Amino acid sequence: MENWSLVSLCVLLGLTARWTVSLNSYSGSSKPPMFGDYEAQRHWQEITYNLPVHQWYFNTTDNDLNYWGLDYPPLTAFHSFLCAHVAQLIDPEWVELHKSRGYESPAHKLFMRATVFIADIVIYIPAVVLYCLYLSDGSVRKKVSTMLGILLYPGLILIDHGHFQYNGVSLGLALWGVLGLGLGKDLLGSVAFTLALNYKQMELYHALPFFCYLLGKCAKQGLTHKGLILLVKISVTVVVSFAVCWLPFLSDPQQSLQVVRRLFPVARGLYEDKVANTWCSMNVLIKIRNQLSTDAQIYLSLISTLLAILPSSIKLFLNPTFWQFKLALVNSSLAFFLFSFQVHEKSILLAALPVCLLMNEIPLVSIWFLIASTFSMLPLLLKDGLLLPYAVTSVAFLFVSMYLLSALDRTTVDNLRARPYVRLFGTCFPRINIPLITKLKFALFLLAMAGLSFMSAALDPPAKLPDLFPVLVSLCAYFQFLGCMIYFNVIQLMEPSGKDDQKKVK
């Protein structure tokens, strides 16, 4: 079969999965007074459509910031503005100021779902297709398999098309950035990434690798001649794209400051709900939130995050190859997720995106991580009534990717890139079988995740411990994330410089 038809079949399958998931319920469906993220997005349309730009981020009589106030950067606001105009054409009631609060109807749901669907078609899916075709190694068959795997990643589908958010836009733009850098179009890549950053501030998780990669590349070309010119070019591009995004808010410093304050709400605490990160998991043993002041918490999380990203960033700066860049993206976003301040469970998607990009090279561990990341959002998905699509898409992803990428067969020490581990443990246990141990651990954790999913869905928690299942879920996910972070760091840091050159983009 021709390649283009294989690619189109993959894309169609991905789209079908997305739309079927979108037929299910969404976050906060008929749950007044606050509803959920669906209402938040609808409310932003209402605000941006009816109010002048300079009121968007301010608390006024018409804009109650306590009711889903806009707290994403300008591009999100512009996107809402655009959607609002379309909505207004179809039915003005959907975005009427004040009166439309909590508006829900089948037609409106269809419209909202369509906006996410279209955003995916325009931004995320083309990026995935191009990435797989041009930047992953191997035969066409293998590229297409990777593509299908990435397109079927359940976490993103469930959050965007089930729970309701537009992560596909920010992640898609970031992926366009990766694509630009991978293809040597550094300027275009930086523009795309700047846009991503201006769509969702959480993209900061990916910022350091982009910065270190580009800086390292300039340094390699010599910071006195060619490299300097490149550096200046990139900086100018980034500054200009930032300025364009923030244009309406630049007239008055108060405006920009207010936007920044809205983007980084430090008052909201170390973490929300049950997140599979270090602070929430430590909470089982020590109640950090009660023992330290907010400032101390911020410093603690800041320092530990910095410590966690530094090694991978330095290595990337010294050795700016595309392979190192991809690994650094994983390590940086995982470090942020596990250690930074005010983390949401959905932020794991930021780590999941770069792991998707490793599916071709390190199938088993990547798939494992991606499944675990979906699993970590289970309490949220259960709240939204997405149990069935969660179960089906997870099983489908696990099965399809394991089968097509033959993940269980590609588990020699070299496939797993576990040489460093062999060197490390080999001295004490000369007969250690790392592939076998990995597979056993994988099976064990799969069982644990399946069991916990079943218990969360089917059983009532004991009266004394109402949060038992969410805590167990987040702990189980936390250990897997931590393990993955160590693993990916070891791969990135121990990779000898000579081998990296083979991994460079062709």
Next chain:
Amino acid sequence: MAAPMSESWSWFLALAFGVSLLKCLLINTYHSTDFEVHRNWLAVTHSLPLSRWYFEETSEWTLDYPPLFAWFEHGLSYIATYFDKEMLVVQNLNHASPATILFQRLSVICTDIVFIYAVKECCKCVQGGKGSKDLLGRPSFVLAVLLLWNLGLLVVDHIHFQYNGFLFGMLLLSIARHFQGRHLEGALLFALLLNLKHIYLYIAPAYGIYLLRSFCFSQDNKDGSLNWRSFSPVRLAALGAIVCSVFALSFGPFIVLGQLPQVLSRLFPFKRGLCHAYWAPNFWALYNVADKVLSVLGVKLKLLDASALPKASMTGGLVQEFQHSVLPSVSPLVTLVCTLISILPAVLKIWLRPSGAQGFLRCVVVCALGSFMFGWHVHEKAILVAILPLSLLAVESREDAGIFLVLATTGHFSLFPLLFTAPELPIKILLMLLFTLYSFASLRTVFRNKGGLISALEAVYLAGLVPLEVLCEFVYPCTVWRESFPFIPLLSTSVYCALGVSYSFIKLYLSLFRTESAGKLKSH
């Protein structure tokens, strides 16, 4: 004919498992009144004694499938008690709790195991494609996808809601058994199938003649004609015993109760109109339109008196009764005769010059398509009876592949009006693109050294479905005619598709006589 089974079948399980997961994702989609129909049957067969099954009429959706299907529902109802007992109460009309939906949907998905097994048996029957090492170009692989991922079954069973999957499973399994020479098993399966859903009566002539000719007569003369002396009474007796016992098992209890006329009147309701509410794309759709065009022309040319014509005969496509104004009106008897005439040549052909199971299969397809073209009150879903068996032929010969592409594309497109709700619009378009793209790309790969599959004219016709869909679903609802002529989209869909289906029917007929020599070569 069986291909060596040494290679791994993991791909087959992957395909089957994959499509089952897709079916699970469709659980929360729209379901039609057929959902309530089957819920009611569950309730009727569970809570009432046998003697009242075919008399119960609390719901308007009375039991109108043969007894074995009623027993099937009865069996399902025992499992249903673990999901939601309320669905088993006859008075709970339109009961659709989440547990009920889950149970009914899962029951379709699970019984599809029969279909999956049948497809596997069918895949063993096609030539293994020795030339191609590439899995994606192997006929058995292509066939598996065309059957397992068949768009029509996904739409009709897993969105619209019906139990065609396992019924087609029995049909395909019975066809596969004939290919494997296990004729008695094949006959048993088909007899069971007839007692599950009587729509398959349309292809019974092909079965009857084939079994009589190629099973009861064990030898041919050298020129392929009938050898009367090779008649085997034992075989005929065995065949008769099997068929009769199945029918006795199914209808026996009702004969004992003296309810046979009631059961039959439920099974064959001739009170319905010539065409279903939405016209199936067959000969009668063209006939109706020709009638309308002639009457309009007649009035324009002053040949007809406008006041003498029946009024508003074309609120149509929406009303079942249809009065013809110029052409003669059609009675059930006429459709029956037309159907019989249309399938007669095909049946005669396998009597006079049988060309093995292959010829039998072709005859089955012709019978299915002939009855679809000329039958009384045909449903658009019945096109699947032709499309699915035709898939088997399509992967083995280039001409059949061309017919298949035209028939499957138009036939599947004509199912679109079944799903008229807005949220399902993207699904049906995506699934249609998926299936059509795959069938074109894969069949082209299978026959890559043998030239094109469809002619330029056919390609233009098929491409015309795209603007048709855009006009019907997107443009027309925005125009002012939406209120005054709501039936135009349905009408144009069914007429446009009727052209393609009729064309395929004619082409299939021609192939019936052309493949005589080729078919004989193959059987050696």
